[in-house]
Amino acid sequence: MPERTGSNKQPTIREVALRAGVSPMTVSRTLSGGESVRPDVQEKVLRAVRELGYHRNENARSLRPGHRSGLIGVAITNLGNPYYGNFALGVEEVAAQHGRRIIIGSTGEDPLRERQLVSDFIGRQVEGLVLVPSGESVDHLSADRLGGVPLVLASRSLEGLDVDSVLLDDVGGAADGTRVLLDAGHTRIAFLGNARSVFTGERRFEGYVRALAERGLSPRDELVERGQQDVASAEVATRRLLDLEHPPTAIFSANNRNTIGALREMGRRLRAGESVDAMPALAGFDAFELAELMPVPVTIIDHDPQELGRQAARLLLARLDVDRAAGHGKTIEMPVRIVAAN
Structure with missing residues (x-):
């Protein structure tokens, strides 16, 4: 962790050089690719950079003193x-x-x-x-x-x-979206979301759980898919859900990447001959283009x-x-x- 001096002043290249025991020119050469600088010296310079929290000023040549970058x-x-x-x-x-x-x-x-x-x-x-x-x-x-x-x-x-x-309002929005599915009579509602470490994913899962709890329900492990960061992984997760012996009758999706992945898997099944009635109802956070043209109904938790x-x-x-x-x-x-x- 870089040293804190009690000031917001950024460290200079001279201070890096002093910490590493080299010349400012050697620091500049190291940060420019290390040409003609021995590996052990480069390591000293880079260690000093990390310790001091030095940031190279890419605009130094283009900015005149007293002028902001905009x-x-x-x-x-x-x-x-x-x-x-x-x-x-x-x-x-x-x-x-x-x-x-x-x-x-x-x-x-x-x-x-x-x-x-x-x-x-x-x-x-x-x-x-x-x-x-x-x-x-x-x-x-x-x-x-x-x-x-x-x-x-x-x-x-x-x-x-x-x-x-x-x-x-991630928690409230997710709870409202899940309630739409519950009000339609669904009780086997799956959750498609991103990694647990993602702030919004955790809050939206909280809203999903809250809405289920209001009806005396709790999440079923086999119906919860988390960790999907893109459309492709969401498509695979939806396939796992729909291949269950007792698949969900509805899905709540935590973001538009997961929603689109779910729709792609449903579209694949429809093209293979499955009926629209066999597809789960879907509610998801975030609007996406052409949502109104999807082959299955999609409830959107929307914002701008x-x-x-x-x-x-x-x-x-x-x-x-x-x-x-x-x-x-x-x-x-x-x-x-x-x-x-x-």
């Missing part, structure tokens, strides 16, 4: 998910109103990639960060590590980190990802343009709504 870093989990594209549009809209531009990166739900992406953003002298967290670690997001750059979390929160965040992005950007710009140290982090929880099955 950049906001946006780190999302999946560039291939249209949901996050709309979220980023919301951030960009508000940023542009304040004379800023955004740069975007994807973590792929990998905490190590998140660390590197955040470090790259800081190295490019971003003025602020909007992050959809991919894990539970917070040490790389401390004020010291970020050099005082304001951070806003979107969609997910992190324990032990006092920063602004924008969340959804662009507004989620706008809210995150407004919180960030308030920190940048008003007061970076204005008290503790603020949390906004946005409502969701049920869109009836087609």
